[in-house]
Amino acid sequence: MKNRNLRSSFSHAFNGIIQAFKTERNVKLHTMFGLLAILFGVYFRISVLEWLIVVLTIGFVIVAELLNTAIEYTVDMVCGKTYNELAKYSKDIAAGATLVAAIVAMIIGAIIFIPKII
Numbered sequence: 001m002k003n004r005n006l007r008s009s010f011s012h013a014f015n016g017i018i019q020a021f022k023t024e025r026n027v028k029l030h031t032m033f034g035l036l037a038i039l040f041g042v043y044f045r046i047s048v049l050e051w052l053i054v055v056l057t058i059g060f061v062i063v064a065e066l067l068n069t070a071i072e073y074t075v076d077m078v079c080g081k082t083y084n085e086l087a088k089y090s091k092d093i094a095a096g097a098t099l100v101a102a103i104v105a106m107i108i109g110a111i112i113f114i115p116k117i118i
């Protein structure tokens, strides 16, 4: 089924974000960390450059989580409950991508905020 116009295209994309947020604990968790980083940014009055880095990092983590969720759904659609070695690799690698994104975000958060907290 093809999107007939830009509005339905945006609407489906938005529904996808809502679906991932509702069903995936990690999407919720990383969104909370993103909001916390924004609160810290406001509180510590970080610079424009720091805001650019914080916003890019939050987007990077959320995009990784959304892609991981899409891969999980696709694997489940193909395999259902059947064990499959390739399904395992796909899910583990997708989860690995979100872990890398989360670690990078933690390092960036530490570099920006720890000196301000101290």
Ligand SMILES: Nc1ncnc2c1ncn2[C@@H]1O[C@H](COP(=O)(O)OP(=O)(O)OP(=O)(O)O)[C@@H](O)[C@H]1O
Pocket: 024, 026, 068, 072, 079, 080, 081, 082, 083, 084, 085, 087, 088, 091, 092, 095
């Ligand atoms: N069909 C399958 N065949 C083989 N292994 C699977 C299959 N489905 C899941 N697994 C294994 O179980 C793990 C957990 O899968 P699950 O679908 O529960 O992901 P999840 O707990 O939602 O992951 P995340 O915490 O990243 O959101 C996968 O990383 C994979 O190692």
